[in-house]
Amino acid sequence: MKNWIIKNLTKLRYMTGIVSIALMVISITFICVRGLNWGLDFTGGVVSEVQMNSQITSSEITPLMDAGFNQEVVVIAADEPGRWVLRYAAPAKGVQYPEITKVLEPLHANVQVLNTSIVGPQVGAELAEQGGLALLVTMLCILGYLSYRFEWRLAAGSLLALLHDVILAVGFFAMTQMEFNLTVLAAILAILGYSLNDSIVIADRIRELLIAKPNQDIEATNNEAIIATFSRTMVTSGTTLMTVGSLWLLGGASLQGFSIAMFIGILTGTWSSISVGTLLPEFLGLKPEHYQPKPVVDEP
Known part of the structure; x- marks a missing residue:
């Protein structure tokens, strides 16, 4: 089974990437058409x-x-x-x-x-504005960090994986019309941090392999990075899902929205780090020479 997965991992990543794009389109459609069922935190x-x-x-x-x-x-x-x-x-x-x-x-x-x-609704509108501003500032900070940490092609893959997770979580609430309140917004912010951690682990491994094996194809490098970090990703995601699942079952109605959003975010974060975060750099032409040291020219 393991050998079959290794042999067909590139095809699996491409298939999951297509599914991710389809889910993002569906989620954006629900967000635009149905909108969110804003809770009392925002509507008053x-x-x-x-x-x-x-x-x-x-x-x-x-x-x-x-x-x-x-x-x-x-x-x-x-x-x-x-x-x-x-x-x-x-x-x-x-x-x-x-x-x-x-x-x-x-x-x-x-x-x-x-x-x-x-x-009053004026206070709710202010909370919605501040929540949107918090998401924007968080994304800008993450973008700055990724640009500093990785080459832009690899950073773009991690950033798209973050957007994928947020869009799918918000799209679920638009589709089901579950109440979107401040606890759900807190879960969305937590999803950003969790997904970023997964994406950075895989991206960091890809960078190491690009430097260590410059003659290897980028597809093989991405597959090797995923396999090397797969057990760590599954253990981390599995234990976190168990905790969030317990919170969902035992936390009561007040924490239901938070736990559901976190559950979706952990699943999509694990999925996107493996598929979306590795596919985009391939399409953007990431190569080993992008991480090779450049020769120093003696001429002034």
């Missing part, structure tokens, strides 16, 4: 903090709040036992929500509303 809404018996769980609160307010209410556990933060959209003009104590009355949990605050 109402935040209420309540106190009740510590034995009550979020699975008991959520269905009552959803039914009482006719919408999906986000229920988040606060620092203290029995204290919960409820987040929901602001009522439309002329609509009045029922009292939270009456909605949660079936729980017999001695519910007390501690405070209620309204987050």
